[in-house]
Amino acid sequence: MEDKIATAEKKVLVEMVRLTQKRGMTGSEGDWKEFLNSRDPKFGASMSDPSKRPNDLLIAFLKTFDKEEDLMFLDKVFQCNEKRNFVKQVSQITPENESPEQKLVRLTLEHPQYPLEYSFPSYDKEWVVTKFSQKSKGPNSNLIYAIDCEMVLCEDGTENLVRVCMVDRDLQVKIDELVKPRKAIKDYRTDITGISPGDLDGVSCSLADVQKSITKFLSHGRTILVGHSLNNDLQALKLDHSRVIDTSFIFKYSNGSIYRRPSLSKLCKSVLGYDLRKEGAPHNCLDDAQAAMKLVLAKLESKADDGIAIVDEDTPQVGMEKLLLHRIPINVPSEALAKAIHGDFTIELKPPKKGQGGDIYSALAIFQNPKEALQAFEEVEGNAYEDSSGRPQKLIRFQHSGSIVSIYVRKMGQKDFMDNFSSKKRDLEVIENIVMSKKQKTANKMEIETISNSSRCCNHVEEVERLKQELKQKEDSNHCCDHLNEVESLKEELRRKDYELSILRKAITIVKKDSKKRKGKKRH
Numbered sequence: 001m002e003d004k005i006a007t008a009e010k011k012v013l014v015e016m017v018r019l020t021q022k023r024g025m026t027g028s029e030g031d032w033k034e035f036l037n038s039r040d041p042k043f044g045a046s047m048s049d050p051s052k053r054p055n056d057l058l059i060a061f062l063k064t065f066d067k068e069e070d071l072m073f074l075d076k077v078f079q080c081n082e083k084r085n086f087v088k089q090v091s092q093i094t095p096e097n098e099s100p101e102q103k104l105v106r107l108t109l110e111h112p113q114y115p116l117e118y119s120f121p122s123y124d125k126e127w128v129v130t131k132f133s134q135k136s137k138g139p140n141s142n143l144i145y146a147i148d149c150e151m152v153l154c155e156d157g158t159e160n161l162v163r164v165c166m167v168d169r170d171l172q173v174k175i176d177e178l179v180k181p182r183k184a185i186k187d188y189r190t191d192i193t194g195i196s197p198g199d200l201d202g203v204s205c206s207l208a209d210v211q212k213s214i215t216k217f218l219s220h221g222r223t224i225l226v227g228h229s230l231n232n233d234l235q236a237l238k239l240d241h242s243r244v245i246d247t248s249f250i251f252k253y254s255n256g257s258i259y260r261r262p263s264l265s266k267l268c269k270s271v272l273g274y275d276l277r278k279e280g281a282p283h284n285c286l287d288d289a290q291a292a293m294k295l296v297l298a299k300l301e302s303k304a305d306d307g308i309a310i311v312d313e314d315t316p317q318v319g320m321e322k323l324l325l326h327r328i329p330i331n332v333p334s335e336a337l338a339k340a341i342h343g344d345f346t347i348e349l350k351p352p353k354k355g356q357g358g359d360i361y362s363a364l365a366i367f368q369n370p371k372e373a374l375q376a377f378e379e380v381e382g383n384a385y386e387d388s389s390g391r392p393q394k395l396i397r398f399q400h401s402g403s404i405v406s407i408y409v410r411k412m413g414q415k416d417f418m419d420n421f422s423s424k425k426r427d428l429e430v431i432e433n434i435v436m437s438k439k440q441k442t443a444n445k446m447e448i449e450t451i452s453n454s455s456r457c458c459n460h461v462e463e464v465e466r467l468k469q470e471l472k473q474k475e476d477s478n479h480c481c482d483h484l485n486e487v488e489s490l491k492e493e494l495r496r497k498d499y500e501l502s503i504l505r506k507a508i509t510i511v512k513k514d515s516k517k518r519k520g521k522k523r524h
Helices: 002-007 010-023 032-039 055-062 068-093 100-110 207-215 230-237 264-272 285-302 334-339 370-379 414-436 438-451 454-475 480-523
Strands: 144-154 159-167 173-178 185-187 224-227 244-246 322-329 346-350 360-366 392-400 403-411
Touching: 010 032, 010 055, 010 068, 032 055, 100 244, 100 285, 144 230, 144 285, 159 207, 159 230, 159 285, 173 207, 173 285, 207 230, 224 230, 224 285, 230 244, 264 285, 322 370, 334 346, 334 360, 334 392, 370 403
Parallel strands: 144 224, 224 244
Antiparallel strands: 144 159, 144 185, 159 173, 322 360, 322 403, 346 360, 392 403
């Protein structure tokens, strides 16, 4: 066992130390934190994250365990990691021969949450760990079965398996069994499981029976198991199997997020075009297993390398028919932006933000609907990443006038609309407060008259006041989305006034500077 520990990779050592922490295990020098305090007086347990510690320190800690049960646990952890690594290595060694099915297995294995969600306590006695056949050179089977389970809540606070369904690639039922829980049931969760107390009368099928039935289909570990958040089902089945496709991993939301996992219902509606169940209806184990299989088959037919983008229906669609093009060089005319993105859209120039450099500007590409905007964003070459506010954007380059131009394309949404709405109100309030301030008007009357005709300025202020009042009336409504047409017309009026406003801002800035200089001279 010591030889295995000494040659283990860093990530394996880190996982082992973390698992000993979770289990509260102690070696001859105590637990992990006690070990650090004794071995490293300088930092001690203040830096207890195993990933930030060197390999030799992790190895030294793991070698302090000498009890037989502890050594069995550590050996089981090694087995699980070797199994996962075997699948990964086969994918990496023969990518050109990788089947579409194996590609989805790889996408699941490479997901950032896989190590966390699929690290099972399979060292426990009741767990079954599938092993690859020694005769097989690799996991080359494309046999697929989809599985789904229902669990009840037991009196000790744990969950127990109560039903399991398995279907094949043709959606034919291979297993549909009610399972007798091993503990006293506290809550059948009938609204979720669809199981009532009377349904289990006479049921004798045990967890071990189900494990035996399932492993007959797994072909020495080479068969692929499919499911949505499959880790929960494997946990209930106490089954550790490496070749898995998790549909919550291979599909993603339209914002590119991979950490927020879409629900099975949303995937069915977005990808398959049907409602998985009526509102308020209980889950059906068989329906869910078949839905997971349909999703994988749809993914295989699309031959896509990454997840299909789906729209989060819980997110308001206001403003999502637009894409923001920003950091555009001033020497690039708006007509040239058609080279940047595909689709049928119109360009709307955005007024410069306060403090924004005069050598760049921004614009909105306005499409007919959110779907067209999303498609245009997806077709832009390059990887999406989040800006400082967490919105997805891409950096794109295109040729203009013999040189390469770089701009950013970013998605829009409800937050952008509200931010834009609020910022225009703030701009109006700031300008009005500056212009209408009695002290400012008195002190700077002569200077303002030299820059702008007084009657024009007064007319402008009155116009600003009128627009401000109209905006306030819209704000009083709790349903801003109902007034989008009115707001858009106001925005058009504001845009026409933007030139006059920019002149006025410059005038006020000059006046304020001169006023400060005069005040400074008076003090001296």
